[in-house]
Amino acid sequence: MNEQLQPLKKPVRTGKAGRSGTQDDIVYAHIFEAILEQRLAPGTKLSEEALGEIFGVSRTIIRRALSRLAHESVVLLRPNRGAVVASPTVEEARQVFFSRRMVERAITELAVEHATLDQLNELRQMVREERDSFSRGDRGAGIRLSGEFHLKLAEAAGNAPLVSFQRSLVSQTSLIIAQYESGNRSHCSYDEHMQLIDAIEARDAEQAVSLMMHHMDHIDSKLNLDEESASDDLHAVFSHLLKKPKVSAKG
Amino acid sequence: MNEQLQPLKKPVRTGKAGRSGTQDDIVYAHIFEAILEQRLAPGTKLSEEALGEIFGVSRTIIRRALSRLAHESVVLLRPNRGAVVASPTVEEARQVFFSRRMVERAITELAVEHATLDQLNELRQMVREERDSFSRGDRGAGIRLSGEFHLKLAEAAGNAPLVSFQRSLVSQTSLIIAQYESGNRSHCSYDEHMQLIDAIEARDAEQAVSLMMHHMDHIDSKLNLDEESASDDLHAVFSHLLKKPKVSAKG
């Protein structure tokens, strides 16, 4: 209980905000990152007081961060019961993927029209970082960077509502991957990301969309959503009843 | 300053929540309704203290409601500067409409597959209410009910992320209509809504999507986004600089 971070150092990268972080941005980013990197398992209870102590801020800040996360369906906010890390069911996962296909298609088409060379080079840089993460075995960072790639692509498409929706979808997708990805098949999406950028730079809409749809298929096929989801499914079904306050920060 | 509602009576309809309202739901719904019905003009400053006094709750509740509205891009939350009713620019309006076309197409296709007869009858009931509002000259309620129709349709489609995105888009669309609709052409969408329900009930996907797309065209064509947006545009451009604390509750 008495382990506490020195008051809010690491700004993390909150996406793009120039002012890299008011306090709640920082808390938000930390919790989100912890969820993505599976240091916080689905179903884990997120006590306001405990988090406040850990981050050295009051419950007010924590509450705002949790509220944002809840709006993106990454945590579940139960009235009078507090927040838990969301445990998407198989059906919810399917719905997220359906929406993502729709959005990614639109984003790709818009990006072919609007993405600047600067933006495409930024995207390439992100893919390199993603590849480095996987090659040094940091799966959590890899998943996070892969998500940030798709978010950056949405920004390059230049449609604000789509960006906002995509942010929510990417967050949920990351959670789903963390929960359902079948073990050892490494999540090596960086190659497909690179090809996608090339097709966009060539302004080849048909090819770009085709690559994106295949990319979605590949992500999909790595998950246990369809067949063997029996045991995992059972776990997912009951995980919101079970309370396992496994705050797996190093003991 | 000393006019105050008796502490939070009218629950409004917050959408579908069984427990029809914690305090912030009620405040949220009231402010949202006021914006939709143009009792709060774009650019209007939303002071936390004033609203708290009006609704008889503390700033904490107001702040949460404003935060939700900001997440839906209905109000703009400027750090240390407070909240104002959003003033979507022409470009932002175009982006919202682009996203809406995409989402409405998907929703229509899903609704053809999944909507139950009960849901379709509920939708018909909503359209009747919408028609009644317009026929008794209540344009604000009409716009709101029209938006709620599209939201209900999204729920009938059975995809949670789409519902959430649609909620945000509908809110923004209502704001855009309030800001840009060219005067006297009454917003009589209820007829198209009825035809749409019929096509969905007939499970005629092609027809339903076609109707929906034409419906979008019609909404679009009633707005001043394309040509004559000069003066209105100027107003929109500067409304975030000007401060006009026109809290148009009856003085």
Add this chain to the structure above:
DNA sequence: TTTGCATTCTTTGTACACAAAAGCATAATC
């Protein structure tokens, strides 16, 4: 032993007080 109830304890919900930041007006100086 098990089940139902009551009490206690933990955790969230709300209000309020204080601190800090931004805006405004006044005044002084160039």
Add this chain to the structure above:
DNA sequence: GATTATGCTTTTGTGTACAAAGAATGCAAA
């Protein structure tokens, strides 16, 4: 007379105390 600086006011940001709602535990009765 215009412009800038400074302090004054208003409004938001944050922390904290208190209230209320759930959950857990223990005791009693069947």
